[in-house]
Amino acid sequence: MNKLLYLSLLIPLIGLGYLLGESELALRRGASYTVPVTGFDPRDLLKGHYITYRFRWNMDPEKSLAYFREHGNNYSRLNYRQDDCLCLTDTSGIGESYPVKCSEKNKSCKNIVKGVFRFLKSHSHTKNNASFDDLKSSDFEFRLGIEKYYVPEEHATKIEGLLREAEGSIKFRINHQKRAVLEDFFLDRKPWRSFID
């Protein structure tokens, strides 16, 4: 019986060690991108001890709308699909991008990253009457799931103010599962820590 107890004591250490190792490896592998960000809600950038933002992708509007018309069933379901990716045509993060299916192989994509489309304003369309005809590129965004950055409690307000004045950007890596792993947060292309005394 005691042997079982001692064995079960090791399980959390092994499990946490694995989580730590995987997180650390994700930061060292995969292509790195730095993409400009803007406040998601100018009145409420700060949520608790992290700042929130949205990425300013250079999305091709025609290709985006064509993708939604072809693959989108209706507005209400678009938010929760699991197979949407963003094609990145260059390695900088500010080049042109457009939506693609994650399973598609597209030669013009330098890399693809998994995420979810979200609509930025509500629409009056019902389930049976959905249409993308009036959709504009400013009506939606592509979220990677890394739209939160933890900041120290005592500096949170200052960083929030800086993000409104300076140009913010997020550096991330794409792991082997095509998911974004957040690396760092920049203000005017400098690490945010340099703005803190």
Place this chain on the structure above:
Amino acid sequence: MNFFLEKKLTKWKDAGVLEKETLDRIIDYEENDNSSYVLNSILGLGALSILVGVISVIAANWFVIPAYLKLLSNFSWLCLLVFGVYYFDKNKKDFLREAALFLLFGSILGSISLIGQIYHLSSHPFKALIFWLAIGTPLALFARSKYLSYFWATSIAVLFFQLISFVRAEFSFINYLQYLGFLPLLFFYLAELFSRTRKIDNYKEACLSAGWFSFAVCISILGSIRWADKVNDSVSPWVSVIILVLTIPAALIYAKRSLLQIGVLIFGGMLFLEVPQTFSHESLKIFGGVLFILLYSLVAYTGIKIKFKKLFDYSCLVIAIRIIIIYFEVFGSLLQTGVGLIVSGSLILGVTLLWIKKRDLIWNMGKINE
């Protein structure tokens, strides 16, 4: 020695029910009993304070300390707790072992939060919780005190709600409630699983308590709301059908092992909860109210059968309250409601007085029919 117990024992001795020798042996045993819930509670409070403090410090995001040092400190703390459990277990120091186990179990969640904060891992809380419970449950099951077992059962309930949120993110709160019937069933089956070995009786008890509590809340509140609400075609009936199908084995187990009435109560309660979701209907609050009273009459009868007087009393109280609520539902104007309440209040007082006088007779009548 417990003041109330001593008073009770003296009363029994004076009534000639208990002999003096037996009384003296009981008093002697109680006074020499080493288990102290005061000490347990203080230890538990101390351990919980440390745990909350550790998590708060992590949440404050120590900017000054480098990430690697935070992780190193955290793992050192975990290793210290692991060693503590090992050492106290080897030296048979049960209180300290329990405290260390409790701290370790909670610290695992703190560690997951710390790693998430350092590496900015954004994911649904469900994933963090399930990971915590997956790696922490094996060691938590070695706890013998009820504190960790009840804490674990609470964590399972939280995980359940997060699972619904994770799987059906687009659901409104009302639809979210449709899945609530799974919760008591989850605890009943977990209790059944834990009953296979005596060494984790505390977990069986914790799950049974959580199961009956969630069952009572679901039936009493949610069930009544469902009968009172209008149900339209947009609600999927299949969830309710699945819940009812899963209820059958649980009801049969309790019917065979404990008492037929308990099995009937479980199945009847779930029928009361889920049937209104299986078909479209207008508000059926009166019908629902009558069914509620019948169900709690069954609870009262079950209380008699298992000789649990408090359950019998509780059921009678709930029935009385439900009757008053029916009056509010039925009568439109304040005047009518007021008159109705005066009449029913007088009736309840009269019945209560009669019941107080004849309660033992009713109780014994139920026992005679065994």
